[in-house]
Amino acid sequence: xxxxxxxxxxxxxxxxxxxxxxxxxxxxxxxxxxxxxxxxxxxxxxxxxxxxxxxxxxxxxxxxxxxxxxxxxxxxxxxxxxxxxxxxxxxxxxxxxxxxxxxxxxxxxxxxxxxxxxxxxxxxxxxxxxxxxxxxxxxxxxxxxxxxxxxxxxxxxxxxxxxxxxxxxxxxxxxxxxxxxxxxxxxxxxxxxxxxxxxxxxxxxxxxxxxxxxxxxxxxxxxxxxxxxxxxxxxxxxxxxxxxxxxxxxxxxxxxxxxxxxxxxxxxxxxxxxxxxxxxxxxxxxxxxxxxxxxxxxxxxxxxxxxxxxxxxxxxxxxxxxxxxxxxxxxxxxxxxxxxxxxxxxxxxxxxxxxxxxxxxxxxxxxxxxxxxxxxxxx
Amino acid sequence: xxxxxxxxxxxxxxxxxxxxxxxxxxxxxxxxxxxxxxxxxxxxxxxxxxxxxxxxxxxxxxxxxxxxxxxxxxxxxxxxxxxxxxxxxxxxxxxxxxxxxxxxxxxxxxxxxxxxxxxxxxxxxxxxxxxxxxxxxxxxxxxxxxxxxxxxxxxxxxxxxxxxxxxxxxxxxxxxxxxxxxxxxxxxxxxxxxxxxxxxxxxxxxxxxxxxxxxxxxxxxxxxxxxxx
Numbered sequence: 001x002x003x004x005x006x007x008x009x010x011x012x013x014x015x016x017x018x019x020x021x022x023x024x025x026x027x028x029x030x031x032x033x034x035x036x037x038x039x040x041x042x043x044x045x046x047x048x049x050x051x052x053x054x055x056x057x058x059x060x061x062x063x064x065x066x067x068x069x070x071x072x073x074x075x076x077x078x079x080x081x082x083x084x085x086x087x088x089x090x091x092x093x094x095x096x097x098x099x100x101x102x103x104x105x106x107x108x109x110x111x112x113x114x115x116x117x118x119x120x121x122x123x124x125x126x127x128x129x130x131x132x133x134x135x136x137x138x139x140x141x142x143x144x145x146x147x148x149x150x151x152x153x154x155x156x157x158x159x160x161x162x163x164x165x166x167x168x169x170x171x172x173x174x175x176x177x178x179x180x181x182x183x184x185x186x187x188x189x190x191x192x193x194x195x196x197x198x199x200x201x202x203x204x205x206x207x208x209x210x211x212x213x214x215x216x217x218x219x220x221x222x223x224x225x226x227x228x229x230x231x232x233x234x235x236x237x238x239x240x241x242x243x244x245x246x247x248x249x250x251x252x253x254x255x256x257x258x259x260x261x262x263x264x265x266x267x268x269x270x271x272x273x274x275x276x277x278x279x280x281x282x283x284x285x286x287x288x289x290x291x292x293x294x295x296x297x298x299x300x301x302x303x304x305x306x307x308x309x310x311x312x313x314x315x316x317x318x319x320x321x322x323x324x325x326x327x328x329x330x331x332x333x334x335x336x337x338x339x340x341x342x343x344x345x346x347x348x349x350x351x352x353x354x355x356x357x358x359x360x361x362x363x364x365x366x367x368x369x370x371x372x373x374x375x376x377x378x379x
Numbered sequence: 380x381x382x383x384x385x386x387x388x389x390x391x392x393x394x395x396x397x398x399x400x401x402x403x404x405x406x407x408x409x410x411x412x413x414x415x416x417x418x419x420x421x422x423x424x425x426x427x428x429x430x431x432x433x434x435x436x437x438x439x440x441x442x443x444x445x446x447x448x449x450x451x452x453x454x455x456x457x458x459x460x461x462x463x464x465x466x467x468x469x470x471x472x473x474x475x476x477x478x479x480x481x482x483x484x485x486x487x488x489x490x491x492x493x494x495x496x497x498x499x500x501x502x503x504x505x506x507x508x509x510x511x512x513x514x515x516x517x518x519x520x521x522x523x524x525x526x527x528x529x530x531x532x533x534x535x536x537x538x539x540x541x542x543x544x545x546x547x548x549x550x551x552x553x554x555x556x557x558x559x560x561x562x563x564x565x566x567x568x569x570x571x572x573x574x575x576x577x578x579x580x581x582x583x584x585x586x587x588x589x590x591x592x593x594x595x596x597x598x599x600x601x602x603x604x605x606x607x608x
Binding site: 255 | 420422423425426434436438552554558570581
């Protein structure tokens with residue numbers, strides 16, 4: 001709990017970082033946040049003067065991979081500074097306090113910084129049976145998330161759990177795992193999906209909020225445009241193989257060795273929005289596709305239900321495993337053709353008389369062939 | 380040889396030139412779009428020793444798909460326009476069953492042509508009401524396929540036009556779902572195409588009015604004793 005919140009710059013100086021370190025940090029983070037060069041001074045100024053915002057970092061139904069990703073932000077100074085410098089008042093993962101002390105800090109922050117603190121959520125919130133499937137300090141996460149959101153300035157939903165529900169909400173979703181935006185509807189929410197999200201993306205989002213004090217531009221799903229506006233496919237270094245039609249057929253074939261496109265092994269790159277292909281992971285070392293694995297679409301809603309991961313088309317729920325649109329289409333097509341054949345046979349039986357009539361039609365009673373209009377002979 | 384069959388027929392100009400043109404452009408588009416669409420969903424395995432820089436076949440298939448999509452869509456819009464200015468047989472009223480007579484005819488067509496329990500011949504000359512309703516539903520699928528297709532395409536295009544359709548993506552829960560349904564409905568087109576061609580042959584066979592050739596020349600023939608509806 002900090003009584004006189006310092007700015008990030010002040011805090012950095014206090015901890016022995018030089019002004020040069022600070023500026024390097026600013027320019028790195030501005031670039032990561034998708035802010036262009038002219039906006040850099042805004043970032044510097046904000047971090048110099050604005051008090052560090054109090055942050056309450058919550059963990060619910062999840063695996064903590066978001067935090068794990070975050071503390072491994074590729075630029076060491078980023079994680080370091082952000083974790084040191086934002087005023088992380090409450091974080092179940094990182095705080096030293098426990099039990100009563102932790103709860104005290106939480107309630108004090110909520111009271112003292114009402115309307116100012118940033119609430120970040122990792123994990124989905126179970127709603128079935130009153131939300132008993134995740135309780136902290138004797139209260140359900142459902143209860144707590146509502147209470148803490150009440151006084152929050154904005155909410156960041158970290159990762160696919162908080163953004164979409166992720167694997168614990170996969171059919172049949174036994175605990176009723178629910179993403180934050182379906183529970184809290186009256187607060188600005190930024191969704192930063194991914195399983196986990198890229199550390200630099202997380203840092204970028206926080207810095208944007210610090211520097212500009214407003215929400216970054218968001219897409220239809222509430223994801224920051226600077227990181228989620230492009231398909232993984234469009235920044236993929238294997239893209240030329242896609243256009244050339246050179247595909248990996250199975251993971252042990254020659255094409256896989258040559259690094260061809262993973263489209264036919266189920267790559268969801270063409271339907272997934274993230275900046276993996278540009279920022280990459282672990283200090284820009286690699287990302288899923290680069291290491292030979294098709295993208296599973298972890299930033300997209302419902303990706304966990306779009307199985308199997310290793311084929312391009314998903315199964316249709318309710319039709320059994322590995323039943324794709326093609327299986328359904330071909331089956332219905334087969335039924336249609338069989339129906340047509342049956343109908344054609346039935347026609348020849350039931351309508352034999354009509355057909356016969358046409359074939360041996362005689363001109364009814366009227367043999368007075370004086371065509372008033374154009375006349376065409378039958379047969 | 381017996382007396383030659385002489386029936387007096389009357390010529391009726393049913394399908395105007397724009398309708399016929401629309402029909403064949405549409406047929407070509409559907410054929411090309413379904414074929415290329417299927418390939419895009421399930422590319423042929425071509426192993427090649429040459430480098431990617433010397434090939435672009437998959438890109439070409441996609442290009443064809445996208446180009447024909449534009450033709451398909453604007454051709455479709457044109458047909459809707461023609462539904463307001465065209466002749467009686469092309470009019471939108473044929474496609475929406477808003478009168479009791481149309482519903483009655485639908486039941487009649489079901490009994491006559493599908494269940495084959497009625498013997499009463501059908502009098503309508505253009506689309507019968509059941510066919511009209513079917514085409515109306517088909518138009519809705521055209522629309523859906525266009526929206527989902529352009530919605531997916533918007534990401535690959537800098538043009539404003541496909542961007543008009545991006546709202547479908549959040550509505551359906553992301554590109555994965557949009558793509559899935561876009562692909563499934565390709566089969567709808569294939570199946571409807573097969574049934575459509577069969578039914579044309581069927582009507583020609585049963586009614587002997589020149590249903591098949593009418594879409595080429597525009598003329599149908601009804602027996603003179605029948606009244607034009």
